[in-house]
Amino acid sequence: MVATSRLVGACIALTSQMVSSAALPPKGCPAQNHGGIPMPKEFQRYQQKYRENLLAVLPTGKCTEETIGIRKSWDEIDDNTRLGYIRAVHCLASKPALTDRRLAPGAVNRLDDFTYIHINQTNIIHGSGYLLPWHRIFLTQFETALREECGYEDYLPYWDNARFSEDPLRSKVWDGSSSSMGGNGLYLKNDHGPYHEILPGVGNGNFTLAMPAGSGGGCVQDGPFQNFTISLGPVAKENIDLTNKYGYKANPRCLSRNFHVKSSEGILTWANATKIVTSPTIHELRINIESLWHKNSHTFIGKEGADPFSTTNDPAFYLLHAQIDRLWAIWQGQDLESRTYAIDGNRTFFGLPLDYAPDVPPSLATIYDRMDMGLGFTPLTLEGMPMTDHDSCFVYQ
Ligand SMILES: *[C@@H]1O[C@H](CO)[C@@H](O)[C@H](O)[C@H]1NC(C)=O
Ligand SMILES: *[C@@H]1O[C@H](CO)[C@@H](O)[C@H](O)[C@H]1NC(C)=O
Ligand SMILES: *[C@@H]1O[C@H](CO)[C@@H](O)[C@H](O)[C@H]1NC(C)=O
Ligand SMILES: *[C@@H]1O[C@H](CO)[C@@H](O)[C@H](O)[C@H]1NC(C)=O
Ligand SMILES: *[C@@H]1O[C@H](CO)[C@@H](O)[C@H](O)[C@H]1NC(C)=O
Ligand SMILES: [Cu+2]
Numbered sequence: 423m424v425a426t427s428r429l430v431g432a433c434i435a436l437t438s439q440m441v442s443s444a445a446l447p448p449k450g451c452p453a454q455n456h457g458g459i460p461m462p463k464e465f466q467r468y469q470q471k472y473r474e475n476l477l478a479v480l481p482t483g484k485c486t487e488e489t490i491g492i493r494k495s496w497d498e499i500d501d502n503t504r505l506g507y508i509r510a511v512h513c514l515a516s517k518p519a520l521t522d523r524r525l526a527p528g529a530v531n532r533l534d535d536f537t538y539i540h541i542n543q544t545n546i547i548h549g550s551g552y553l554l555p556w557h558r559i560f561l562t563q564f565e566t567a568l569r570e571e572c573g574y575e576d577y578l579p580y581w582d583n584a585r586f587s588e589d590p591l592r593s594k595v596w597d598g599s600s601s602s603m604g605g606n607g608l609y610l611k612n613d614h615g616p617y618h619e620i621l622p623g624v625g626n627g628n629f630t631l632a633m634p635a636g637s638g639g640g641c642v643q644d645g646p647f648q649n650f651t652i653s654l655g656p657v658a659k660e661n662i663d664l665t666n667k668y669g670y671k672a673n674p675r676c677l678s679r680n681f682h683v684k685s686s687e688g689i690l691t692w693a694n695a696t697k698i699v700t701s702p703t704i705h706e707l708r709i710n711i712e713s714l715w716h717k718n719s720h721t722f723i724g725k726e727g728a729d730p731f732s733t734t735n736d737p738a739f740y741l742l743h744a745q746i747d748r749l750w751a752i753w754q755g756q757d758l759e760s761r762t763y764a765i766d767g768n769r770t771f772f773g774l775p776l777d778y779a780p781d782v783p784p785s786l787a788t789i790y791d792r793m794d795m796g797l798g799f800t801p802l803t804l805e806g807m808p809m810t811d812h813d814s815c816f817v818y819q
Contacts, residue, residue, distance in 0.1 A: 458582075459586070459588070460585075462696070465699070468700070469818075472752040472818075475757075476758070476809060479810060480810060490810070490816060491816040492577055492816070492819050495579065495582040496595045497595070503579075504579075505600075506575060508601070510568040513571070513573075514532040514533050514568065514571065515531050519535050520532070520535050521535045525670070526670040527671055527672060528653045528654045529670075531653075534653055536564060537655070539560075540732070540733070540734045541654065541670070541731040542794070544621075545770060545776055546769065547793070549771040550771060551765050551766060551786065551787025552767070552793055553708070553711075553712070553767065554746075555804075555807050556803075565578040579741055580741055581595045587686050587691045588687050588688075591605065595738065595741060599644075603646075603647065604643075604677075605681075606638040606681040607642055607643065607679035608638060608639070608641055609637060609638055609640070610638070610640045613640075614636050614637070614638060614639035615634060615639070616635045617632075619659055620658065620661070622658075622667050623776060623777050624771050624772075624774040625774055627777075633728060634682050635682075637681050637682065641678050642677050647677050649676055651675070652674070652676075652726065653672050654669050655669035655735055657732050658730055669731065677736060678725040679725050680723075680725040683722070689718050698753065699756070708767055711746060715745075719746070748818040751818055755809075762809075763804055765788065765789050768787060788803070789804035789807065790803065
């Protein structure tokens with residue numbers, strides 16, 4: 423009883439409101455509705471089932487109801503938590519990189535360690551079977567760095583896109599205030615797209631990504647990441663510089679964005695989120711996440727955040743991917759036994775051969791494959807799949 427109160431406690435204030443709106447009773451902790459389009463009852467039911475099933479298997483090893491990290495929507499946490507998170511991100515940006523300088527001379531700070539390995543692994547961990555497990559471990563490592571190296575006391579927040587799909591700039595993620603991720607980049611008359619970006623490393627430079635013309639293109643103009651200096655990348659470009667193919671050299675510049683609202687309107691909707699969490703198979707789940715959500719969330723941000731390689735340069739990346747991880751978690755949580763370790767997809771981007779490792783066949787990924795998380799950490803894929811085992815211990819609110 424004492425143990426569960428931590429999870430239920432935060433919801434008590436909500437109870438009367440929940441009852442009057444005839445929503446489901448709070449068990450675990452239902453999301454609040456801080457603005458935007460409320461969560462439909464159908465989605466609430468899936469979220470609730472996920473939460474109940476997940477909490478029912480506790481304790482598993484070191485993960486208990488006492489220790490489980492509760493990941494909340496950026497729009498629902500209070501300003502102090504948001505400011506604490508932002509302060510911790512700046513703190514990582516002020517600490518020296520641990521990555522070997524020979525691998526990435528441009529890696530300056532602890533954020534760059536994450537960006538370096540994300541660039542290095544891009545052609546393996548996107549459009550492949552590793553997308554979900556690799557990013558789950560990556561997020562947990564980032565969350566741990568914020569907490570252990572920078573004193574952040576909460577857990578990783580997520581960007582609940584669906585709540586603001588029709589008007590994303592109203593979300594506290596993007597409203598430009600000092601407790602947001604900041605707003606759009608400066609509108610550049612001649613450099614806001616559309617672009618046809620080449621992805622180096624696959625298809626001998628014949629693979630391009632179409633990027634729509636956004637409404638910005640330049641440096642972020644407000645909020646805590648205004649004039650935020652980044653160093654690695656960009657990597658996906660209209661012309662690849664062969665002397666700096668993966669952007670590992672130092673390239674200090676501001677963080678830029680190029681909001682494309684049409685990537686959100688009518689796309690990052692509750693209906694599509696529901697379609698994802700109700701995917702009948704892991705194959706459909708993966709395809710739905712990639713085609714309905716993942717690509718479009720990145721394209722909405724544009725510029726740095728939309729570069730498949732160095733996207734982590736935009737601190738909003740972590741909120742975006744926590745939402746992807748949450749959708750997978752809710753899907754897994756409908757039937758933990760059969761879905762936790764379900765995997766689908768190839769070992770490389772769209773099953774294409776890698777230019778630098780042509781011997782890696784575009785064969786299917788397995789849960790016993792090793793993944794490279796950087797700094798010498800190479801877990802098995804299966805370690806990135808559970809939510810309350812191995813190094814994971816979290817639940818999305
Ligand atoms: C990634 O890093 C490894 C060394 O750990 C290197 O062999 C490989 O070429 C790198 N790949 C890319 C695309 O940078
Ligand atoms: C495309 O791939 C072919 C080999 O498959 C290569 O000869 C060519 O240089 C590549 N790049 C472009 C831009 O066509
Ligand atoms: C950001 O940089 C611009 C141009 O370098 C400068 O004019 C502006 O004062 C800076 N803003 C902040 C908040 O540092
Ligand atoms: C789901 O997303 C697709 C684009 O990927 C869009 O065409 C479709 O209208 C969306 N459906 C709903 C119901 O939001
Ligand atoms: C794996 O890659 C092959 C070859 O590109 C492709 O035909 C197949 O559809 C891919 N399978 C999955 C599950 O992505
Ligand atoms: Cu990624």
